[in-house]
Amino acid sequence: MGTPSFLWNICKSSFTFGLIGLTISDRFASIVPVRGFSMSPTFNPDNSILLGSFTDDHVLVEKHCLKDYKFSLGDVVVFCSPSSYKEKHIKRITAMPGDWISVPYSYDAVKIPEGHCWVEGDNPTNSLDSRSFGPIPLGLIRGRATHIVWPPQRVGKSIQSFLEVDLASKVSKFFVAFYSFVFSMRIFEFMPRGSESDCSLMVVSFLSPLMFVLFRRGAYPFSLPIL
Amino acid sequence: MSKFQQWAFILKDALDKTFLVAKCFCALHVTNTYLCSPGLVLGPSMLPTFGLSGELVLYERISTRYGKVGSGDVVVIRSPENPRKVVTKRIIGMEGDSVTYVVDPKNSDRTETIVVPKGHIWIEGDNIYLSNDSRKFGPVPYGLLQGKVFWKVST
Numbered sequence: 001m002g003t004p005s006f007l008w009n010i011c012k013s014s015f016t017f018g019l020i021g022l023t024i025s026d027r028f029a030s031i032v033p034v035r036g037f038s039m040s041p042t043f044n045p046d047n048s049i050l051l052g053s054f055t056d057d058h059v060l061v062e063k064h065c066l067k068d069y070k071f072s073l074g075d076v077v078v079f080c081s082p083s084s085y086k087e088k089h090i091k092r093i094t095a096m097p098g099d100w101i102s103v104p105y106s107y108d109a110v111k112i113p114e115g116h117c118w119v120e121g122d123n124p125t126n127s128l129d130s131r132s133f134g135p136i137p138l139g140l141i142r143g144r145a146t147h148i149v150w151p152p153q154r155v156g157k158s159i160q161s162f163l164e165v166d167l168a169s170k171v172s173k174f175f176v177a178f179y180s181f182v183f184s185m186r187i188f189e190f191m192p193r194g195s196e197s198d199c200s201l202m203v204v205s206f207l208s209p210l211m212f213v214l215f216r217r218g219a220y221p222f223s224l225p226i227l
Numbered sequence: 228m229s230k231f232q233q234w235a236f237i238l239k240d241a242l243d244k245t246f247l248v249a250k251c252f253c254a255l256h257v258t259n260t261y262l263c264s265p266g267l268v269l270g271p272s273m274l275p276t277f278g279l280s281g282e283l284v285l286y287e288r289i290s291t292r293y294g295k296v297g298s299g300d301v302v303v304i305r306s307p308e309n310p311r312k313v314v315t316k317r318i319i320g321m322e323g324d325s326v327t328y329v330v331d332p333k334n335s336d337r338t339e340t341i342v343v344p345k346g347h348i349w350i351e352g353d354n355i356y357l358s359n360d361s362r363k364f365g366p367v368p369y370g371l372l373q374g375k376v377f378w379k380v381s382t
Contacts, residue, residue, distance in 0.1 A: 023253040069310040080370030083346035139305035
């Protein structure tokens with residue numbers, strides 16, 4: 001076997017793998033590093049600049065959502081910056097088309113136009129996001145981050161919305177308050193003892209831990225109607 | 228033993244065929260996303276340039292990727308109002324240009340001038356009377372560009 005044919009084979013196989021890799025990274029999923037502190041509690045929570053890109057979080061970005069551009073509130077998305085097309089940012093969607101959102105440093109609310117969304121970083125002090133450039137078109141979105149894959153001690157850390165955790169704690173607090181209120185009413189005999197109230201009490205006492213667990217797990221269909 | 232060998236042969240053949248099909252699919256995808264792809268232009272918004280009844284065009288993806296488009300080019304762009312749709316428009320101004328446009332050509336001649344912000348472009352249809360473009364939704368981010376039309380396949 002001569003050398004040219006060997007070289008030719010190497011070229012051919014690397015070309016094939018390049019094609020397949022590009023296709024997979026375009027259509028299904030790819031892995032990107034996250035730089036900077038704009039999403040700080042979720043990505044790169046305590047990183048020093050000295051160690052550099054080795055300890056940066058790497059996230060799995062799935063592209064399947066680009067087929068019909070369906071996103072939900074709280075998704076972490078990768079998008080092209082509207083001010084410079086070569087930069088990519090990673091932020092969290094905090095409002096969808098048709099929602100109203102209050103603009104910081106002014107007292108008016110804006111309605112998100114059709115086909116746009118509002119993105120914000122989780123670290124509001126150190127983030128360049130919709131608060132400076134306004135709502136972005138959904139067409140700029142290049143993928144949705146689903147899992148953290150690189151630093152081994154952070155694999156599997158949840159990237160679910162803080163909004164939702166907030167909501168979960170609020171809901172659980174509400175249930176606890178309601179439960180204690182009902183219980184105190186029972187103690188002071190303001191509420192008649194009957195089968196109906198017993199039943200409601202049981203339902204409430206059963207529901208509150210269940211709701212807490214559900215919201216912690218990020219069950220979106222449950223969180224939206226209550227909002 | 229010979230039966231097993233036969234099955235192994237068939238299986239290997241089938242695997243080879245699938246791999247070939249997958250490779251073809253990958254090549255098609257890469258050509259479509261990085262080199263050029265066909266598109267069908269429909270509707271009245273580019274009327275003198277493209278007809279009403281749908282025309283086949285080819286658009287290339289290289290010059291938009293490297294920022295080599297200028298004003299006057301016909302481009303394919305993802306609609307900012309509905310991300311599932313792509314539209315064909317003409318670039319009127321790049322970032323930093325000042326653009327003068329007729330606000331409502333059907334009723335008045337009132338014009339307005341704006342400066343296109345950084346990283347954005349101003350697009351308009353050739354038929355300004357029946358076009359849904361930057362005069363309605365403002366300058367669009369460059370990242371929405373899909374490609375530059377370079378060949379109208381004559382029908």
